[in-house]
Amino acid sequence: MPKAAARQDAxxxxxxxxxxxxxxxxxxxxxxxxxxxxxxxxKGAFFHHFKSKEELGVAAANHWSQVTxxxxxxxxxxxxxxPLARIIGYxxxxxxxxxxxxxxxxxxxxxxxxxxxxxAPAIREACNASISDHAxxxxxxxxxxxxxxxxxxxxxxxxxxxxxxxxxxxxxxxAKAKGGAGIAADSVxxxxxYLKLLFGPGAVERxx
Amino acid sequence: MPKAAARQDAxxxxxxxxxxxxxxxxxxxxxxxxxxxxxxxxKGAFFHHFKSKEELGVAAANHWSQVTxxxxxxxxxxxxxxPLARIIGYxxxxxxxxxxxxxxxxxxxxxxxxxxxxxAPAIREACNASISDHAxxxxxxxxxxxxxxxxxxxxxxxxxxxxxxxxxxxxxxxAKAKGGAGIAADSVxxxxxYLKLLFGPGAVERxx
DNA sequence: ATATGCGTACCGACTAGTTGGTATGCTGTC
DNA sequence: GACAGCATACCAACTAGTCGGTACGCATAT
Numbered sequence: 001m002p003k004a005a006a007r008q009d010a011x012x013x014x015x016x017x018x019x020x021x022x023x024x025x026x027x028x029x030x031x032x033x034x035x036x037x038x039x040x041x042x043k044g045a046f047f048h049h050f051k052s053k054e055e056l057g058v059a060a061a062n063h064w065s066q067v068t069x070x071x072x073x074x075x076x077x078x079x080x081x082x083p084l085a086r087i088i089g090y091x092x093x094x095x096x097x098x099x100x101x102x103x104x105x106x107x108x109x110x111x112x113x114x115x116x117x118x119x120a121p122a123i124r125e126a127c128n129a130s131i132s133d134h135a136x137x138x139x140x141x142x143x144x145x146x147x148x149x150x151x152x153x154x155x156x157x158x159x160x161x162x163x164x165x166x167x168x169x170x171x172x173x174x175a176k177a178k179g180g181a182g183i184a185a186d187s188v189x190x191x192x193x194y195l196k197l198l199f200g201p202g203a204v205e206r207x208x
Numbered sequence: 209m210p211k212a213a214a215r216q217d218a219x220x221x222x223x224x225x226x227x228x229x230x231x232x233x234x235x236x237x238x239x240x241x242x243x244x245x246x247x248x249x250x251k252g253a254f255f256h257h258f259k260s261k262e263e264l265g266v267a268a269a270n271h272w273s274q275v276t277x278x279x280x281x282x283x284x285x286x287x288x289x290x291p292l293a294r295i296i297g298y299x300x301x302x303x304x305x306x307x308x309x310x311x312x313x314x315x316x317x318x319x320x321x322x323x324x325x326x327x328a329p330a331i332r333e334a335c336n337a338s339i340s341d342h343a344x345x346x347x348x349x350x351x352x353x354x355x356x357x358x359x360x361x362x363x364x365x366x367x368x369x370x371x372x373x374x375x376x377x378x379x380x381x382x383a384k385a386k387g388g389a390g391i392a393a394d395s396v397x398x399x400x401x402y403l404k405l406l407f408g409p410g411a412v413e414r415x416x
Numbered sequence: 417a418t419a420t421g422c423g424t425a426c427c428g429a430c431t432a433g434t435t436g437g438t439a440t441g442c443t444g445t446c
Numbered sequence: 447g448a449c450a451g452c453a454t455a456c457c458a459a460c461t462a463g464t465c466g467g468t469a470c471g472c473a474t475a476t
Contacts, residue, residue: 010426026323028236032462043463044427053462103326110381114322115234117384118311128385155401159394162382166395167371170378173318174370176325177336186367187374193363194398197405218452240436251437252453261436 010045018060019067024103027057027112027123054120057112061126064108065133072137083144084199088192090138094168095188098181105181106172131169135161149199160198167191219257221247226268227275232311235265235320235331262328265320269334272316273341280345291352292407296400298346302376303396306389313389314380339377343369357407368406375399 017039021030032053036046050056077089098105113127135158142157171184225247229238240261244254258264285297306313321335343366350365379392 024326026234026236028234029323029327031460033460042427043429044465045425047463048424048426051463109385111322113385114319114381115237117387118232119237124385124387128387131382131385155394155398159391160398162391163375163395163398166378166382166391167375168378169381170374170376173322173377173381174339174374177317177321177332177339179325179332179336183367183370183374186363187371190363190368190371190402194402194405197402239434241434250453253451255437256450256452259437 010039010041011049013039013041014046014049014056015060015063018056019064019108020103022057022060023106023108023111027115032056054122057116057120057123058126061109061112061123061130065130068130068134072134083141083148084195086141087138087145087195090141091164091188091192091195095185098175098184098188102175102179102181105184106176107169110169110172131165132162135165138164145199151199153198164191218247218249218253221249222254222257222264223268223271226264227272227316228311230265230268231314231316231319235323240264262330265324265328265331266334269317269320269331269338273338276338276342280342291349291356292403294349295346295353295403298349299372299396299400299403303393306383306392306396310383310387310389313392314384315377318377318380339373340370343373346372353407359407361406372399 014035017035018030021035021038025034032043032046035056036043046056050059072090072093075090075093077086077093080086080089109127109130113124113131116123116127138161139157142160145151146153146157167187167190171187174187175181175184222243225243226238229243229246233242240251240254243264244251254264258267280298280301283298283301285294285301288294288297317335317338321332321339324331324335346369347365350368353359354361354365375395375398379395382395383389383392
């Protein structure tokens with residue numbers, strides 16, 4: 001019975017379509033009709049599940065958090081024993097993700113927040129939560145690496161975690177401007193170099 | 209005779225209005241009518257000077273390059289004798305610019321390229337030129353600092369120059385998401401710390 | 417078993433307003 | 447009187463959102 005399975009999946013199809021369409025054209029330039037066409041559903045279905053386009057935007061940001069959250073949670077870099085190795089592993093993983101076309105590896109919430117931070121507070125907050133939560137997931141490892149090496153820093157683990165996200169978001173903008181991923185990988189390399197310098201020479205190698 | 213002065217300035221007023229309106233609402237969400245209202249001109253004047261909205265976008269990006277180019281060319285950090293001190297001075301200057309509301313200190317071309325990189329090649333290229341030219345202006349100082357210190361690096365002056373722009377663009381996104389400049393300043397601080405580590409301890413202090 | 421009742425999921429034509437763009441005309445300057 | 451600079455009026459296409467209606471699953475009663 002495909003009927004039971006088919007039910008309630010217009011919402012999912014719309015959210016999945018939103019991820020790719022909005023990353024390609026931006027939030028404002030994406031029309032509801034276009035979203036419906038990409039998802040293969042009707043406008044009636046759209047407004048049955050979302051009371052407005054803005055609500056779809058919020059839901060898309062949350063959906064993005066879930067999808068990427070699952071991706072990073074199951075990534076292999078968590079296996080490293082040394083916390084700094086896990087952080088570097090995370091960044092290498094981000095670099096490995098820079099494959100395919102620009103719309104495929106760039107960030108949904110980074111794109112959306114640029115367009116709606118002043119006009120759609122609900123979207124801004126959902127995007128902020130997505131970025132901030134993702135950064136917060138890095139904090140424990142950064143904190144542990146600092147403690148491991150008795151670092152008396154004038155910066156916090158939280159600020160460094162957010163800085164990694166700033167570099168990534170900025171790398172995406174340059175990739176969009178230049179039309180390729182190369183420059184983004186270079187920027188992540190600079191970030192990795194920064195971390196290795198911060199935590200001392202040979203810091204990663206002296207892991208267990 | 210205000211007439212002679214008033215002539216030909218609809219274009220300037222439109223470009224100036226574009227800088228602030230597009231930075232606030234984004235390119236797609238900004239309508240031609242809105243732009244005209246903000247500039248205090250009519251639609252006829254708009255399409256007299258620009259044959260399409262996209263052409264206005266390109267012109268706005270070029271206008272942005274000119275305005276910011278003049279700002280940075282006349283900035284005080286060029287006075288430092290040491291090239292590294294000039295670079296750090298540039299970043300401190302960028303930090304000092306993080307004043308007022310978010311729309312006032314964020315970057316026009318970074319905002320525009322996100323929305324139009326796939327749909328408007330002319331705008332993408334104009335934004336790319338703006339970012340790349342600005343980065344290129346930093347290259348000579350970075351190269352000089354590398355030579356001064358006999359740095360045998362596995363990265364180029366060009367890639368570090370672009371990395372600074374990535375950090376700044378990413379910092380703007382975080383500022384938009386969080387609704388404040390604080391996080392952006394933190395990220396620039398991390399970047400300054402990276403440069404000081406890269407060029408060796410006490411590198412800036414041993415300038416003339 | 418089957419009839420009744422009801423809620424959720426979905427459809428697609430419709431509307432009021434907005435969009436980028438055009439056609440035409442007026443006004444001052446060379 | 448030609449032409450640049452602008453204004454006004456207008457248009458077809460598109461916009462987000464609405465609305466009356468259908469299809470179907472599920473619970474309870476009979």
